[in-house]
Amino acid sequence: MREDRDVAGRPGPTRTQDAEGTRRNILDVATEEFAGKGYSGGRIDEIAARTNTSKRMIYYYFRDKEGLYLAVLEEAYRRIRTIENTLDLEHLEPEEALKALVGFTFDYQNENQDFIRLVMVENIHHGEHLKKSRAIHDVNATVIDKIKGLYQRGVAAGVFRKGIDPIDIHMSISALCFFNVSNRATFSLIFERDMDSARALAKRRAIVVDTILRYVRG
């Protein structure tokens, strides 16, 4: 039973009228479902069953399966952008800043496997849903600007070599971090390699950071 009044005693959302909570609840369950089974494999009935609300509400708030999936995708991108924005790299020396950024990316992607899996799913579908999203280009600027800034400081300080495109740096960071999550199932199976343990992750993290640093150093 939810409360009829919020802490401040305002009328607020009541038991049956908590629109935002219901939306959130559906979105959370749907994120798990689509990340776990893909878009085609994800089942609306399954999502509805694990929700506090009903199937009717899914269609009420999100129109159809695709609308729900797109909302899930946008929310996932929104979340990572928000967190990326809190990263303060300006006060660090270029090398340290880059290390921090790569390490953060590695950790974030490892801790948010649902996000990685949603991106995989979207790529399987050739990005056709993402194309319909207007809100997506905002994700762009942030990371690239951060890398660009720190790279230029590094070049000016003589620690990084010239002529590298910041987008290529970002692509390499993404690739190395992403793969560790996205291909864990098949890679660990074929090469009989532990990729889950804290030990294995720490080791791999160090290698990824090192790989990027060696690439940009002058």
Place this chain on the structure above:
Amino acid sequence: MREDRDVAGRPGPTRTQDAEGTRRNILDVATEEFAGKGYSGGRIDEIAARTNTSKRMIYYYFRDKEGLYLAVLEEAYRRIRTIENTLDLEHLEPEEALKALVGFTFDYQNENQDFIRLVMVENIHHGEHLKKSRAIHDVNATVIDKIKGLYQRGVAAGVFRKGIDPIDIHMSISALCFFNVSNRATFSLIFERDMDSARALAKRRAIVVDTILRYVRG
């Protein structure tokens, strides 16, 4: 209409009795379908329609949807292993050999996007189908042995530094090459970047080779 006789004029498989050809044909169409739409998104009826044969034959040869998918997956892995085996790196200097291997991997993965996409699909499904395959561990040995051999030669020659695990080298190569195909849709969309043109591919290929070389050099 297929020919009743092969080029050599031997009785060979005839129009209606070409079991191996029929299997191949189904497998080829199914590879495209599953690579294009994923396992759940792939449709048996769709595959049947694009085949020279009928839906009945799919079940005749592959038992069920999962059997067909698994056959597709195993065939894809078999193909890459076969090609990798033809790579002759022993006669090259360690650095050149590694460059050749990375370049080959980049090119192969770019030219065989269906393979990449099947691996993505399998990872979305947590590798549950691959687990059922007995034939898979053979894929292992080849690549790792090649890298191990060339790496040790490089260390002995003093051009590569000590203490690197060959599997980590392979993982980094795979990650950098894989990402370029697997995430092309979303990445090029978000960062408005051309990743398809021959020019863009050549540039990226050089960066990937360079990244790996810089990582192992002493």
Place this chain on the structure above:
DNA sequence: TTGACTGAACTAACTAGTTCGTACATTGCT
């Protein structure tokens, strides 16, 4: 004549999306 191979039509289960009916809350009117 035999047996590998084939196709059209069918079925049972599933799945996205809808219908209809209800409870509650808010706003505007008196």
Place this chain on the structure above:
DNA sequence: AGCAATGTACGAACTAGTTAGTTCAGTCAA
């Protein structure tokens, strides 16, 4: 304040279309 009208939030059962898998009566080559 009290009442009516309107809009928001919700659930159970239903529908129409789809999809994996089957049946069965055959065809064709050897």
